Amino acid sequence: MQTIVSLFTTALLPFSLAAILPAQQIAIAEYTLLPSASPDGITVGQDGALWFTEGYGNKIGRISASGIITEYVSPTNQSGPTGITKGPDGALWFTENSTYAPNKIGRITTSGVIAEYPLPNPTCGPSAITRGPDGALWFTESNANAIGRITIAGAITEYVIPMSYSPAGITTGPDGALWFTAGFYVGRITTAGVVTNEYIVQTPGIGDPGADGIVTGPDGALWFTNWYTDQIGRITTAGALTEYTLPSTGYFGGYPEGIAVGPDGALWFTWREGNTIGRITTAGLIAEYPVPTSGGGPQGITAGPDGALWFTEADGDKIGEAVFVTTNLSVTPATGGYQRPLTFSGSGFAPNETVKIYSKGIGSPVLATATADAGGSITAMALSPISTYGPRIFLGLGQSSKQLGAAGFSVKPRLIMHPGSGAMGSFVAAAGYGFGAGEAITVYWNSSQTILGTATTNINGSFDGSAALIFTVPLGASPGVNTVIGVYPLPPFGTTGIVGVGEFTVQ
Numbered sequence: 001m002q003t004i005v006s007l008f009t010t011a012l013l014p015f016s017l018a019a020i021l022p023a024q025q026i027a028i029a030e031y032t033l034l035p036s037a038s039p040d041g042i043t044v045g046q047d048g049a050l051w052f053t054e055g056y057g058n059k060i061g062r063i064s065a066s067g068i069i070t071e072y073v074s075p076t077n078q079s080g081p082t083g084i085t086k087g088p089d090g091a092l093w094f095t096e097n098s099t100y101a102p103n104k105i106g107r108i109t110t111s112g113v114i115a116e117y118p119l120p121n122p123t124c125g126p127s128a129i130t131r132g133p134d135g136a137l138w139f140t141e142s143n144a145n146a147i148g149r150i151t152i153a154g155a156i157t158e159y160v161i162p163m164s165y166s167p168a169g170i171t172t173g174p175d176g177a178l179w180f181t182a183g184f185y186v187g188r189i190t191t192a193g194v195v196t197n198e199y200i201v202q203t204p205g206i207g208d209p210g211a212d213g214i215v216t217g218p219d220g221a222l223w224f225t226n227w228y229t230d231q232i233g234r235i236t237t238a239g240a241l242t243e244y245t246l247p248s249t250g251y252f253g254g255y256p257e258g259i260a261v262g263p264d265g266a267l268w269f270t271w272r273e274g275n276t277i278g279r280i281t282t283a284g285l286i287a288e289y290p291v292p293t294s295g296g297g298p299q300g301i302t303a304g305p306d307g308a309l310w311f312t313e314a315d316g317d318k319i320g321e322a323v324f325v326t327t328n329l330s331v332t333p334a335t336g337g338y339q340r341p342l343t344f345s346g347s348g349f350a351p352n353e354t355v356k357i358y359s360k361g362i363g364s365p366v367l368a369t370a371t372a373d374a375g376g377s378i379t380a381m382a383l384s385p386i387s388t389y390g391p392r393i394f395l396g397l398g399q400s401s402k403q404l405g406a407a408g409f410s411v412k413p414r415l416i417m418h419p420g421s422g423a424m425g426s427f428v429a430a431a432g433y434g435f436g437a438g439e440a441i442t443v444y445w446n447s448s449q450t451i452l453g454t455a456t457t458n459i460n461g462s463f464d465g466s467a468a469l470i471f472t473v474p475l476g477a478s479p480g481v482n483t484v485i486g487v488y489p490l491p492p493f494g495t496t497g498i499v500g501v502g503e504f505t506v507q
Helices: none
Strands: 002-004 026-032 039-044 050-054 059-063 069-073 081-086 092-096 104-108 114-118 126-131 137-141 146-150 156-160 167-172 178-182 185-189 195-200 211-216 222-226 231-235 241-245 256-261 267-271 276-280 286-290 298-303 309-313 318-324 328-332 341-347 354-358 366-371 378-383 390-398 404-411 414-418 427-433 440-445 451-456 469-472 480-487 499-506
Touching: 026 390, 026 404, 039 092, 039 298, 039 309, 039 318, 050 081, 059 081, 092 126, 104 126, 137 167, 137 178, 146 167, 167 222, 178 211, 185 211, 211 256, 211 267, 222 256, 231 256, 256 309, 267 298, 276 298, 318 404, 328 390, 341 366, 341 390, 341 404, 354 378, 366 378, 414 480, 427 440, 427 451, 427 480, 427 499, 440 469, 451 469
Parallel strands: 039 081, 081 126, 126 167, 167 211, 256 298, 328 404, 414 499
Antiparallel strands: 002 069, 026 318, 039 050, 050 059, 059 069, 081 092, 092 104, 104 114, 126 137, 137 146, 146 156, 167 178, 178 185, 185 195, 211 222, 222 231, 231 241, 256 267, 267 276, 276 286, 298 309, 309 318, 328 341, 341 378, 354 366, 354 390, 390 404, 414 427, 427 469, 440 451, 440 480, 480 499
């Protein structure tokens, strides 16, 4: 089953940025999913889009570089999609790790056709998955203490590993073997299924075993995360170990999980409890970047074909994009609701070039276009587009220089009445914008004393058009301007506790 969750139909438009500098700043864009999606693994597909799993949402998602999201529902209810990778056959392969359904390996084509392959042990707990050097897919089985292998024809083999800790991450090493994390260890297994080495990377018996994500670095070593010790580890194929402690240390101080090689030649990782993504050079220099959404819980991460880092936010139900900013862009005001006038200012673009400011990612509908002056500066006007509540960024790209600017903006909710005036007893459609995705918004007349009804927002945080709330202007309403208020409650009844206000004139 396919679900389209964006109004836009813009095709993926890959682009190249200006040269990335080692100490460059990044800006983080976020794309909202419906509540309880719990996105986990993420990878690049053969179609140039990013593909990700939704553990609680029971879906495989796809997002283009322009921010267009499509979701495909798993055939097995509550299957728990977890890890995902691009296979040698051009399809995406993923693990289904559920306590409610038999565990499987899934395959989805870029057109959304899903096949599933049941595992011999239905409770083995398949987690990470990667393409092996032998043309098969290799995955970890955390509950069975095993490494699995599946061919593109669906033939499955399982290899029990010596270390008695749950294997977690897996990657193809520079030596033609598979390298994996398993509790206190990093292990190596050949394509013949022989575990040749197991290296201790955390002292057994001291704390919980925490080795997790693993990737081959640009220096030919294996880099991995250790969530218990809050460290990023590096191990050579000969077993030489180096560990780098992250700034936020202590039990669950940061909880680093996913790790990937960035387009800048550094290693990028997610730091779930610290709510940041991090960067570590091959020399061990560390930087961290907070995720805009509080409690977003970054988890999986990968480098995109567009020169950005893409990551999942398991707790915030979002997909994040970290772009490398190469020039200056700002917006005034810095906060506002739907269709509010905005003024963009930028500098550092090429003289006289066209600069496009996009409503979402690069390649999405253009919000404003400006021509840089002789000094490379721009000014542009636009109305704020539909967005979910909270922080977001606008991206401005120089069409010839490829200089990229990012302007931070905070979205506030707003109600708009159609029509905006009328008599008592007349029908009115209340449209809401700038709320959270998938929220039930209670709409009141003037105060909390008169409830007009409830509307549920879509993935863009809006209810409008056929989904607008139709209400009757209350009898006895005061002549003149009256307020209409949309409220989403505070926890435990809601997640944002936000209020949007509109006006209606009683004639």
